[in-house]
Amino acid sequence: MNIILLSQRLSAMLVVGMTLFMSACGSVTDSSAEYKRQVNMKLQSVETDVMTELNGDKVNLGSVLALYPKPLTVIGMYVDGKVNWRLVSHTGILGHDRILISMKHSDYSNRGVMSDKKLSVNLVSRQMLPQADYSGSVSGAKVDKSQLFAYSVGVNGSPIINDSPLSMECNVLDVYETDGFDNFICEIANTYAAKHVLDAKGQIDYSKLKPVLFAFPSYVYIATGEVLGNCLQLTPETSMTYKEDLQEDGIVRLSHIQVDPQYLEEYKQYVTEVGAVSLRTEPGVLTMYAMQSHDDPCHVTILEIYASQDAYNRHVASAHFQKYKQGTSKMVRSLELIDQHALNKYNRLTNFMVND
Secondary structure (H helix, E strand, O other), rough: OOOOHHHHHHHHHHHHHHHHHHHHHHOOOOOHHHHHHHHHHHHHHHHHHHHHOOOOOOOOOOOOOOOOEEEEEEEEEOOEEEEEEEEEOOOEEEEEEEEEEEEEEOOOHHHHHHHHHHHEEOOOOOOOOHHHHHHHHOOOOOOOOOOOOOOOOOOOOOEOOOOOOOEEEEEEEEEEEEEEEEEEEEEEEEEEEOHHHHOOOEEHHHHHOOOOEEEEOOOEEEOOOOOOOOOOOOOOOOOOOOOOOOOOOOOOEEEEEEOOHHHHHHHHHHHHHHHHHHHHHOOOEEEEEEOOOOOOOEEEEEEEOOOOHHHHHHHHHHHHHHHHHHHHHOEEEEEEEEEEEEOOOOOOOOOOOEEE
């Protein structure tokens, strides 16, 4: 803690302590109420400073709404019989069967939603982002936005954006008004998903959908889609780990391995396991991507990226790597390690493994 700051706090606390003592002794009268108030404010300031220090690097920003980023959506509705689109990012989930859409009370779009008691919620993909951004830049009261997107009419009668990877038709159950905003509480009538964002079980795969996110107050759009791990595994074995940043001494390496044909299938099991465990449990292992040659199936190349030299040292000392090394020693005919230099480290492959 800074010595000058510590001295100031001790002085302030001494003044507060003396004031409280004098008050207890009757030396501070009711006519000194304003002085008492100022002292109490000083005490609160001291307590805030101390808590800020106790919280390490965190800074108290006050009552800042910081629950961002949020999924970016385009809300579809009819206003006076004409389709209108409105960019909205202030949405929420209520329980498992309700959503909330928050729009300014003065918005032109609200009139249609209030009248029809229905709307559509369309998640924004990167491809449709320019049009989506425009839909939030101009008002439907001044510009006809009905042809901004190609659309179909859903079963519930709401306009659905054809290029949106996921759309929901909703019925408005209630409107909760806050200062300057109409907050529409909706139930979902129908959900439409593009086939390419579904997994083998027919469920929505958000790593394929890759919805665009919005951050406030910076007013920027953020990409998503990277899977970090499985949620609530209910097992002692972790399904994910955080990842360290790539350091100046980070290692980018191509490992060329020639495998004895008689052990190929067994080797593939070993290399798959060590890659999965390393990525799942080691913060310093950023990529471990094993590939098999089309022309020579016994030639395996592994792209390895380690955050630092220390991360690499931890990896080769790990139990799972030693299991791989010892278990495959008789299977490997030759091994060539070729270190690479990343021309742009921000374009690196991220290969975070999850359990099936």
